[in-house]
Amino acid sequence: MPYFTSSWSFFDKFAGNDLHLSALVQSWVLVFAAVVILCFIVGEITRNYSQTDKLWSLMPLIYAWLAVVYYPSSSRLWLMALLVTLWGARLSYNFWRKGGYSIIPWKGEEDYRWKIMRDHPVLKSRFRFGLFNLFFISFYQHFLILLFSAPLLLAAKYHETALSVIDISAGCLMLFFLIMETVADNQQFRFQQQKREQPAPGPVYEKSLKKGFLTEGLWGYVRHPNFMAEQAIWVSFYYFGVSASGTWLNWTLTGPLLLILLFQGSTRLTERISSSKYPGYSEYKMSVPKFLPRLLIKR
Numbered sequence: 001m002p003y004f005t006s007s008w009s010f011f012d013k014f015a016g017n018d019l020h021l022s023a024l025v026q027s028w029v030l031v032f033a034a035v036v037i038l039c040f041i042v043g044e045i046t047r048n049y050s051q052t053d054k055l056w057s058l059m060p061l062i063y064a065w066l067a068v069v070y071y072p073s074s075s076r077l078w079l080m081a082l083l084v085t086l087w088g089a090r091l092s093y094n095f096w097r098k099g100g101y102s103i104i105p106w107k108g109e110e111d112y113r114w115k116i117m118r119d120h121p122v123l124k125s126r127f128r129f130g131l132f133n134l135f136f137i138s139f140y141q142h143f144l145i146l147l148f149s150a151p152l153l154l155a156a157k158y159h160e161t162a163l164s165v166i167d168i169s170a171g172c173l174m175l176f177f178l179i180m181e182t183v184a185d186n187q188q189f190r191f192q193q194q195k196r197e198q199p200a201p202g203p204v205y206e207k208s209l210k211k212g213f214l215t216e217g218l219w220g221y222v223r224h225p226n227f228m229a230e231q232a233i234w235v236s237f238y239y240f241g242v243s244a245s246g247t248w249l250n251w252t253l254t255g256p257l258l259l260i261l262l263f264q265g266s267t268r269l270t271e272r273i274s275s276s277k278y279p280g281y282s283e284y285k286m287s288v289p290k291f292l293p294r295l296l297i298k299r
Helices: 002-015 019-046 051-056 059-070 075-097 112-118 126-148 151-157 165-197 206-211 225-245 251-277 281-287
Strands: none
Touching: 019 051, 019 059, 019 126, 019 151, 051 075, 051 126, 059 075, 059 126, 059 151, 075 151, 075 165, 075 225, 112 126, 112 251, 126 225, 126 251, 151 225, 151 251, 165 206, 165 225, 225 251, 251 281
């Protein structure tokens, strides 16, 4: 309770006497609480723990357009909402084509990593994994989404501040990394299709197919170009709040920093699985950097 009380006090102080901002914050908190409870309950009943994964690309859109509803005259919020919508539409499409969504909302393909986590000795009991579902999958991940969406709140608080070069730069960077993420995901999707279909000699990713994992295209420069681009998108988004508030270091930096930490952990798990499946993956790790390319030179 002290944590929630102090958090609410922070947002209450942040809103100050701005009734619109106070109402916006309250609407965000209500949406956040509702989806946390929903994801936890559905995950426990169906034992499909990708409920938060299904909403990951949708929640920032909800937060963004709520901000626009409360501050419809803000050019910055419109720009931010449109960029977030492009991001969300692309990510939702990529999740859909991999089988993540179903006509029955609580079904769909579950992320393979949750299945592996359920077999971990620490989480193997139903009760312990239920706690993991509540506090990490349902609560923490949604709280993280709320945090990296928080520059919208700064843009709302300082809604009268005019657009600047920083906004244009942040928008261009988001578009650049959005395109990069799209290319990387398309390459991965095409590779996985070829891998499943066992194509005839001379496919696009022939070298990668022999190894069992993708090492060509953007994946020849970094091991996780899609993960790198996703982190960079939200670091870029942070600068809208910088432009609005005039403060280079502000509390909304917590969101992209925690997102980077989350990707560090999830990438370690992904690579541990890949290393156990593919003999050549360790060599790939030694020759190709994880996120940041070495002067854009393939190794």
